Amino acid sequence: MKFSNMIIPTTKETPNDAVLVSHILLLRAGFIQSIGSGLYNFLPLGKITLDKVRAVVKEELDKAGCQEVHLPIVTPITLWEETGRADKFGKELLRFKDRHENSFVLSPTNEEAMVNLVRQTVKSYKQLPVNVYQINWKFRDEVRPRFGLMRGREFLMKDAYSFHASTEDMIREFDLMEETYKKIFSRLGLEFRVVEADSGAIGGSGSKEFMILADSGEDTIMVCDSCDFGANVEVISEEATECPKCGGNLSKTKGIEVGHIFQLGTVYSEPMKAEFLNENQKLEPFVMGTYGIGVSRLLAAIIEQNHDENGCIWTKESTPFHVDIIIAKAKDERQMEAATTLYNELKSKGIDVLMDDRADKKTGFGVKIKDFELIGMPYALVIGNDIEEGKVELISRKGLIKEELKLEFVVETLMERLA
RNA sequence: CGGAGUGUAGCGCAGUCUGGUAGCGCACCUGGUUUGGGACCAGGGGGUCGAAGGUUCGAGUCCUUUCACUCCGACCA
Numbered sequence: 090m091k092f093s094n095m096i097i098p099t100t101k102e103t104p105n106d107a108v109l110v111s112h113i114l115l116l117r118a119g120f121i122q123s124i125g126s127g128l129y130n131f132l133p134l135g136k137i138t139l140d141k142v143r144a145v146v147k148e149e150l151d152k153a154g155c156q157e158v159h160l161p162i163v164t165p166i167t168l169w170e171e172t173g174r175a176d177k178f179g180k181e182l183l184r185f186k187d188r189h190e191n192s193f194v195l196s197p198t199n200e201e202a203m204v205n206l207v208r209q210t211v212k213s214y215k216q217l218p219v220n221v222y223q224i225n226w227k228f229r230d231e232v233r234p235r236f237g238l239m240r241g242r243e244f245l246m247k248d249a250y251s252f253h254a255s256t257e258d259m260i261r262e263f264d265l266m267e268e269t270y271k272k273i274f275s276r277l278g279l280e281f282r283v284v285e286a287d288s289g290a291i292g293g294s295g296s297k298e299f300m301i302l303a304d305s306g307e308d309t310i311m312v313c314d315s316c317d318f319g320a321n322v323e324v325i326s327e328e329a330t331e332c333p334k335c336g337g338n339l340s341k342t343k344g345i346e347v348g349h350i351f352q353l354g355t356v357y358s359e360p361m362k363a364e365f366l367n368e369n370q371k372l373e374p375f376v377m378g379t380y381g382i383g384v385s386r387l388l389a390a391i392i393e394q395n396h397d398e399n400g401c402i403w404t405k406e407s408t409p410f411h412v413d414i415i416i417a418k419a420k421d422e423r424q425m426e427a428a429t430t431l432y433n434e435l436k437s438k439g440i441d442v443l444m445d446d447r448a449d450k451k452t453g454f455g456v457k458i459k460d461f462e463l464i465g466m467p468y469a470l471v472i473g474n475d476i477e478e479g480k481v482e483l484i485s486r487k488g489l490i491k492e493e494l495k496l497e498f499v500v501e502t503l504m505e506r507l508a
Numbered sequence: 509c510g511g512a513g514u515g516u517a518g519c520g521c522a523g524u525c526u527g528g529u530a531g532c533g534c535a536c537c538u539g540g541u542u543u544g545g546g547a548c549c550a551g552g553g554g555g556u557c558g559a560a561g562g563u564u565c566g567a568g569u570c571c572u573u574u575c576a577c578u579c580c581g582a583c584c585a
Contacts, residue, residue: 098518098519098535099546100519100520100534100535101519101520101534101535101546102519102520102533102534103520104519104520105514105519105520105521105578106514106577106578106579107578108578108579123577125576125577126576126577126578178585181583181584197585198585200585229584229585231583231584232509232582232583232584233509233579233581233582233583233584235578235579240584248585288585296585307584349585351585379585381585415544417543417544418543418544420543450541450542450543450547451535451547452546453542453543453544453545453546453547454543454544454545454546455543455544455545455546455547456545456546457544457545457546458544458545458546459545459546460546471544473544474544482544
C-alpha cells in the first residue's frame with residue numbers, strides 16, 4: 090500500500106493519559122485511537138496487525154483439528170441462568186433489554202452459548218471429540234479499564250471449547266492445546282512461560298496460563314531457574330523458593346496473561362444437560378475443556394516485549410508490513426520509478442510492502458525515517474540519490490543497522506531475511 | 509467501589525488564584541524558499557472553554573449540581 094493513501098496519524102507528542110509503553114507507542118504510531126474508557130478504534134495499521142495475529146492463531150488451531158464458528162456477541166440472559174452465572178458474574182456482565190423487554194448480555198465469554206450449540210448438534214459418542222472455537226469480540230464491563238489494549242472493555246479473544254466422552258481424552262486435548270499455544274506464541278516471536286494457574290470463575294479442575302514475560306505485566310509469577318516449571322502466585326506461595334518439580338531455585342517475575350487453558354470437566358454440561366449417548370446407550374454429560382487467547386491484548390504484549398526509544402519493533406509474523414520503501418525525494422522521477430518497480434516486484438513475491446511515497450513539502454526524509462522507526466516494520470529500503478549508481482540502503486529496524494545493497498540483490502536479500 | 513487528579517481547536521498545553529470580548533506549540537490550508545534525520549519565512553482556517561443552573565453590568569475564571577476521562581488501590585475467566 091501507499092503511505093500517501095492511508096490514514097496513519099503518527100505524532101511526535103506523547104498522549105496525555107497513556108502510561109504503558111505499548112499504549113503510548115500504539116497511539117503515537119497510529120495503530121489505535123481511544124474512543125472511551127477501555128474502547129479503541131483500530132486504524133488501518135492496527136487492523137492489519139490484528140488480522141495478522143489472528144491469522145497465526147487460526148492457522149495453528151486449524152492444524153490441531155479445531156473448527157471455527159461464529160457466535161453472536163449478544164446472547165439471551167436465559168442461557169446464563171441455566172448455569173447460574175447470570176448471578177455469579179456480577180457487574181462485569183453488561184446487561185440490557187431489547188424493545189420487547191427481553192433481557193440480553195454482551196458476551197464476556199461463551200461457555201453457555203457454545204455448550205448450547207453442541208448439545209443441539211452432537212448426540213453420540215461417535216461424533217466425539219470436537220473442538221470448536223471462534224475469534225470474536227468480547228465485552229467485559231471492567232471496574233477499571235487501563236493500559237490501553239492490555240485491559241480494555243471490548244477486546245478480541247479466541248475462545249475454544251472441546252467436548253469429550255472421557256476425562257482421559259479431555260486431558261489429551263488439553264495437552265495438545267498447550268503444545269498448540271506454544272507454537273502460536275513462538276511464531277509470534279514472543280518470550281513466554283506456561284504457568285500453573287487458578288481456575289477462578291470459569292471453574293474446573295486444572296488450568297494453565299501463558300505468560301509473556303514483561304516488567305509491566307499485571308501478574309506475578311514464580312519461575313524455576315533450572316526447569317520449565319512456573320506458577321502464578323495465586324497458586325503457589327510467594328515465599329516459596331524451591332521448585333516443586335525439580336528442586337531448583339524459584340524466582341519471582343512479571344507476566345502478561347495472553348492465554349489460559351482449563352480442564353472443565355462437566356461443570357457446564359451437567360447443569361445445561363448437554364449429553365451424548367455412550368456405547369451402552371446411556372446418557373452422559375460431555376467432558377469439557379476450554380481455551381482462551383487474548384488476541385487484541387497480544388498486540389500490546391508484543392510491543393511491551395519489543396520496542397526501543399524510537400518506537401515499536403514488530404516481529405516477523407505480527408508486523409503490518411515487512412518492508413517500508415522510503416523514497417527520499419518523492420518528486421525525483423527516477424527515485425519514484427525505481428521504488429515503484431521494487432514495490433511491485435516485492436509484492437509479487439508475497440512480501441507485504443508499504444511505500445512511503447509522500448511528496449508534500451512538509452514530509453521530508455527525516456519525517457519518513459522517524460515514522461518508519463515509530464511504526465516499527467522489520468525493514469526499510471531507502472531509495473535516494475545512490476539509485477543513480479544502482480544502490481539502495483537497507484535498514485533493519487532492530488538495532489537500526491544500515492547496509493548498502495545493489496538494486497539487483499534487493500529482492501533475494503529480503504526473501505532470505507524474511508524466510 | 510475508596511483515594512487523587514484532569515476536562516480550553518485534531519493533539520499537547522497556558523490562561524482560572526486576582527471576572528473585562530480566548531492564547532501558544534504541533535497538526536491542517538495558501539504562496540515562496542528548502543530537500544538524507546521530525547525545515548524556514550509570510551499569510552490563513554478552525555473554539556457553544558465537558559454540560560446544566562446560579563451570582564454579576566459582564567463568567568474560561570466565582571458558587572451549586574452533574575457528566576466524562578486518567579492515575580493509585582480493591583477487583584479481574
